[in-house]
Amino acid sequence: MASSSTFPQSSPPVDVAASPPPPPSVAMAYQGKEWHKDMAFYRAALTGEWDAARQFLDQDGDRGVHARLGYYSETPLHVAVAAGNSESFVYNLLDFIPDDSSLALTDSSGNNPLHVAAAAGNYEAAVILVTRCPNLVHLSNHDNRFPHHFAAEYGHRKILQLLISNTNDKHHTNPFAGEGGVWLLLSMIESDFFDMALDLVGKYPDLECMKPKSVGRVLSKIAVKATAFDGDDHLGFWKRFIYWCVLKMDVKSQSFDVENQTSLGKAFNVARTCPQTALNSLSSYQILRFHEKKLMREQIVELVKSLCKHMESLDYNDAAAICAETMLTAAESGSHDVVLEIVETFPLAVHFRNSLDQNFLHLAIKNRCENVFNLMYMTSMCRYQYANAIDNDGNSILHLAARLAPFHKLNLVSGAALQMQREIQWFQEASKFVSSYTRGLQNYSGETAEMIFTEEHRELKIDGETWMKDTANSCSIAAALIVTVVFAAAITVPGGNQSDSGYPILYESSAFTIFAVSDAVSLFTSSTSLLMFLSILTSRYAEHDFLYALPKRLSIGLVTLFLSILFMMIAFSSTLYLVFGRKKAWVLLPVGALTCLPISSFVLSQFPLLRDVISSTYGRGVFGKRSNRTRTFP
Structure with missing residues (x-):
């Protein structure tokens, strides 16, 4: 009698062909060889076992040095540097490399060992490689990325300083020229190396990173990053008092050479390392962190000033395009320092609109950026021109204030009731700057600001009541x-x-x-x-x-x-x-x-x-x- 089987169904066979094959160079290197010996060498380089690695090198000689062990055709030196092995292992391995040309061997992506050290944050290995073969700093990979880009992108400040100090900017290939310079500058800003970015802009004003299109990209990136350093850390009164009395430092506009640190660089390091006894007993870590953020904010302002200074040599159309992009990005992200610098350079920037015909005030209110909105209290007589402006949908700033705030802004306030209170405060504050006509204006959907507020905040009101x-x-x-x-x-x-x-x-x-x-x-x-x-x-x-x-x-x-x-x-x-x-x-x-x-x-x-x-x-x-x-x- 037939019966259904109680045994589980067997899983489908694994499609071996569907798995990604190893790179051709690795497959060719292992073809017809005892690959398990190479794997043992790879394991020794990965774990830093020099005795096991030396046996392989003594047996195979040059082949061992040039062996392609990793999945991406890495040499033993690539593997050892990436694994962060001890200095002695790297030193011993270099003794078996006869000439500097072998140091420049690259993996399948074109990365030499210095690229790997910069990405992995292996400072000791980077020092050894730069000392042995200084030309490595001038070699790029297949994407035209230098070791400097890796160090900046992964946030390794010491390695980046080492590489820059050993780079000859007169060399026919260097990381500061062309699109690579823009890439490096953006990576520095992304990793909060604002002092080094300021030094780069000051040293190389004629490079690609100072072209009109690139200036706009850099300023927009700064506008987004500057928000993290805009304002204080909400310290208590006593901590703020200690900060202003003990840690206030004069940060002035000047060139910040990463090789020979200036006063701002020294001040930045003092803020990181000063072990004052009095501060240690009074939550000095938070105060020092607050001071670091203040220093970074000063550096951001100086960097924006330097970039804006370059715009004075541009024609009107280029300068207007840069200021429009930066102004609207800064208003949307809430960076009022960048907004002030742009307006100082190009006062007409307050009237620029985006694709939705929204000016900086629309964006600040829509994204609940109070620091930018508060600039309205510093305005002159012409503020009515952009305070009463409407966008493509007929919305005034009051209509946008009536919309529900973004969730990441709402979550900054504790409790649904206080969130509702903050929303009402925004609505009332925006109504102070519009005319009586705009206050009762309907948008193109036939909605007044009060109607939008009631509808948008219906659920928040219920949550606040609960x-x-x-x-x-x-x-x-x-x-x-x-x-x-x-x-x-x-x-x-x-x-x-x-x-x-x-x-x-x-x-x-x-x-x-x-x-x-x-x-x-x-x-x-x-x-x-x-x-x-x-x-x-x-x-x-x-x-x-x-x-x-x-x-x-x-x-x-x-x-x-x-x-x-x-x-x-x-x-x-x-x-x-x-x-x-x-x-x-x-x-x-x-x-x-x-x-x-x-x-x-x-x-x-x-x-x-x-x-x-x-x-x-x-x-x-x-x-x-x-x-x-x-x-x-x-």
Whole structure:
């Protein structure tokens, strides 16, 4: 009787032909040979086992040095350098290489061993190779990429400095000429080597990287990268005070030679390495990191100034094209330093539009770049020309402010309710700069800004309501428990009451006075907190309630809840002192220490929320901050 098999189906056979074959050079090198011996040599070069590698070299001589061992036709030197083996292994291997021409052997991509050292970050090997054969720095691969490009692309600063210092810019092949110079400059910027990029621009003003098209590419890259260094690290007051008092350094515009470091390069290294005792005890790492970012910001500004200086020699069309691309990219990414420099060089850049007919202000609002938007507070009389402009869809800046912010910007604000508050603040701030006619203008879809705001923020409003109610529910439970506890403590005072008069027995003690006052304050504050959270639960949750009313109630509720916990712990500690203070004083020490536990846990869990609520509701906010650079914006 036929039955279905219970055995699993066999997997289909593996198609060996579908696997990528080894490179032809490797296949030819291994053909007809004992390939397992070459694999043993490859393993020895990979792991740095010199004794095993030497046996192979002693047996095969020149063939061992020139053997193609890797998948991409790498020589033993390629493999050893890429694996980061010790200096002694590389030195010993070089002793078997008779002439410098063998050092320049390349893999299937045209990379010589110095390319590999630059990519792998093997500084010791790079020093050895450059010392033995300086001409390696002038050899490019099949893509016309030099070792310098690999070092810059992979972020190996020391190796890049080594290569540049050993490069002859008069050589007929060098990494600074042609498209390679642009590539190198872009890689430096991508790896945050702004001082080296500034040196490159200053040393070689006539190279390809300073041509009109290339300047636009470089400035656009800077505009995107500069955002990471725009502004501070939100340090506390005391850290900021230490920074300005101890680590403030004068960074001036000058040439930064990577071979002979100038004052900015030295300042940058000091910021990395200064081990001051006072700073070590005051979170010096964060302060030094903040200082490094400030230095990089200064370098970015100097680099942009240098590139803008070159634009003065261009004709109008080339300069306008460069400024338009850079201005719009900087506005979209939020780099207000780059925007200021472009406007300083080319004031008409504020009127440039993109393919959607949007100017820099449209892009700044759409992408919620407050640093660029705040330049409006520095504008002169003509700001109405671009503040009231509309794009191809009939949208004004108010229509774009009514759109939901990008998610990566929303996530910078904690909680859906505070995100809704920030969106309302953006909408109200944008409405200050448009005319009354533009404020009620419909776009080509027949939508006003208010209609768009309501529709776009419908889900965020619901999420904000849920978040606010959940927070109020959780905190109201804690407040209700505190009310119950402190009210009961007020009735049943420690030590009891006198039978004849009803006065507390311990009322003459100062500790009892502290208990009574603390218990009363805790009762009043917890009751206030409970009422605030109940008012949040019963709110109507209109859009504009998220701007001030709801955050105000939440901040009052959190502050009074914290105070109620604090005074409840004081009252509890006073009670313990009254009971155990005379005969068992040792009990007070561990109990007093544990008293700090609920207070500290509340501070750690709820203080960040309280700080954000108070800052966004009563603080300066993100709008209206003028640039610290005294300059008039058109």
